[in-house]
Amino acid sequence: MAESAEILLETPLASLHRELGGRMVPFAGYSMPVQYPAGIMAEHLATRAGAALFDVSHMGQAELVGDGAAAALEQLTPADIQILKPNRQKYGLLMTASGGILDDFMVANLGDRLFLVVNASRKHLDLPAIEAVLPSGVKLNRLEDRALLAFQGPQALALLAPLAPALAALPFMGVASTTIGGIPVLASRSGYTGEDGVEISVASGQAEALARLLLALPGVVPAGLGARDSLRLEAGLCLYGNDIDETTSPVEAALTWTIGKRRRAEWNFLGAERVRAELDGGTKRLRVGILPEGRQPARGHTEIAVGGTTIGEVTSGGFGPSLNGPCAMGYVAREHATDGTKLDLMVRGKPVPARVAATPFIPHRYAR
Amino acid sequence: MAELKYTKDHEWVRLEGGVATIGITDHAQTALGDVVFVDLPEAGRDVAAGEACAVVESVKAASDVYAPIAGSIVESNQALADDPALVNSAPTTEGWFFKIKPADEAEIAALMTEAEYQAFADSQA
Numbered sequence: 467m468a469e470s471a472e473i474l475l476e477t478p479l480a481s482l483h484r485e486l487g488g489r490m491v492p493f494a495g496y497s498m499p500v501q502y503p504a505g506i507m508a509e510h511l512a513t514r515a516g517a518a519l520f521d522v523s524h525m526g527q528a529e530l531v532g533d534g535a536a537a538a539l540e541q542l543t544p545a546d547i548q549i550l551k552p553n554r555q556k557y558g559l560l561m562t563a564s565g566g567i568l569d570d571f572m573v574a575n576l577g578d579r580l581f582l583v584v585n586a587s588r589k590h591l592d593l594p595a596i597e598a599v600l601p602s603g604v605k606l607n608r609l610e611d612r613a614l615l616a617f618q619g620p621q622a623l624a625l626l627a628p629l630a631p632a633l634a635a636l637p638f639m640g641v642a643s644t645t646i647g648g649i650p651v652l653a654s655r656s657g658y659t660g661e662d663g664v665e666i667s668v669a670s671g672q673a674e675a676l677a678r679l680l681l682a683l684p685g686v687v688p689a690g691l692g693a694r695d696s697l698r699l700e701a702g703l704c705l706y707g708n709d710i711d712e713t714t715s716p717v718e719a720a721l722t723w724t725i726g727k728r729r730r731a732e733w734n735f736l737g738a739e740r741v742r743a744e745l746d747g748g749t750k751r752l753r754v755g756i757l758p759e760g761r762q763p764a765r766g767h768t769e770i771a772v773g774g775t776t777i778g779e780v781t782s783g784g785f786g787p788s789l790n791g792p793c794a795m796g797y798v799a800r801e802h803a804t805d806g807t808k809l810d811l812m813v814r815g816k817p818v819p820a821r822v823a824a825t826p827f828i829p830h831r832y833a834r
Numbered sequence: 835m836a837e838l839k840y841t842k843d844h845e846w847v848r849l850e851g852g853v854a855t856i857g858i859t860d861h862a863q864t865a866l867g868d869v870v871f872v873d874l875p876e877a878g879r880d881v882a883a884g885e886a887c888a889v890v891e892s893v894k895a896a897s898d899v900y901a902p903i904a905g906s907i908v909e910s911n912q913a914l915a916d917d918p919a920l921v922n923s924a925p926t927t928e929g930w931f932f933k934i935k936p937a938d939e940a941e942i943a944a945l946m947t948e949a950e951y952q953a954f955a956d957s958q959a
Binding site: 502505696765785814 | 868892895
């Protein structure tokens with residue numbers, strides 16, 4: 467296999483993962499824990515019940531510094547970056563020239579600079595694309611010496627309170643430079659699980675100390691990429707490369723809410739022609755949530771049929787441990803995208819009855 | 835209880851009273867993780883050795899289960915429909931998948947012994 471032959475990068479927590487018994491797998495060029503000995507089911511349920519720690523240091527971190535950074539970034543995204551207040555973060559999409567999605571990302575306004583988090587599998591494309599549109603005076607700094615930890619679950623903030631009093635007051639999508647147990651961090655109240663929690667950027671050299679501090683809190687478990695995937699699927703959140711890619715547009719992906727109101731008047735972002743045409747005239751296909759009947763999961767690339775005719779494809783699918791049943795998302799022809807529409811998922815040649823369903827499948831429990 | 839024999843696809847086979855019971859090994863269930871669904875063959879189906887005839891789904895992925903020997907399916911484990919986690923908790927007992935009336939019992943004798951399978955599984959790790 468080509469994948470196992472290539473040299474995999476490690477995160478600053480590599481030795482901790484081994485010590486914890488993490489099952490390491492190749493992911494986006496990194497050796498990452500897919501699960502620990504407790505298993506995906508237990509890690510998933512622990513995240514919804516208490517708090518879990520995820521290593522997401524493979525993701526790309528960067529900052530944009532200089533006057534006009536927000537306006538410069540807006541060339542590549544339909545998100546309204548200029549409206550973002552200091553110490554606030556938002557989710558957005560980076561675009562291709564043809565109106566597809568180059569990546570999805572988080573951007574925070576840190577006052578004197580913008581802080582970006584992009585996908586590991588796309589950072590080699592995103593960061594050069596951003597650099598290519600920067601005016602003189604705005605600079606992109608890759609933060610390669612920083613780790614990223616996600617501390618997620620309904621107990622996460624209560625557990626953190628004694629170590630980091632400043633975090634308790636942080637609103638959803640708020641960002642703060644503070645300390646956790648004396649370790650300097652940049653924390654945002656956000657995540658990829660549908661639960662309350664924080665994502666914590668920390669210097670690589672202090673990442674393991676921070677991880678050990680968090681893992682020592684009562685009831686906290688380490689969780690791997692497997693649980694991260696089942697949690698985000700139940701929460702209805704897209705995974706780049708599965709649910710969105712260079713062929714899908716923000717409108718098809720049902721991510722039009724990421725397009726700023728001002729941006730819909732200006733149409734001055736890369737790929738705007740397609741987005742504008744689709745907002746005016748609709749799309750042929752739409753991303754929807756899908757609930758299969760019974761317990762059999764339908765995985766990514768499963769054909770979706772209605773009356774024997776193929777009308778779409780599952781892009782992410784699996785078993786939701788909190789849902790205690792299968793769930794999926796995928797693209798269907800627009801006329802079949804209404805909630806409640808009956809579909810057949812062609813699993814190993816046999817139709818599994820399913821219906822279009824609203825996401826999230828498990829209600830979000832974000833702060834406030 | 836009759837001794838178990840093993841395949842390179844990580845199934846086990848137990849021959850008792852002319853009927854072979856088949857399941858997946860402890861090594862296999864550990865690798866798969868939490869089993870959430872099992873798709874089993876219908877009784878009466880004739881299968882060839884090596885034919886995919888069941889599917890085991892964990893939270894993460896789906897995997898085929900193969901008939902270790904040729905024969906006719908006589909029964910599937912209906913308990914797995916209600917409690918697929920039996921595959922994790924009792925892989926070589928209550929977590930069995932299906933039973934085959936062997937076309938040729940000698941096919942079972944030719945499978946790996948426990949020691950041979952253990953060495954094989956270790957070599958794959």
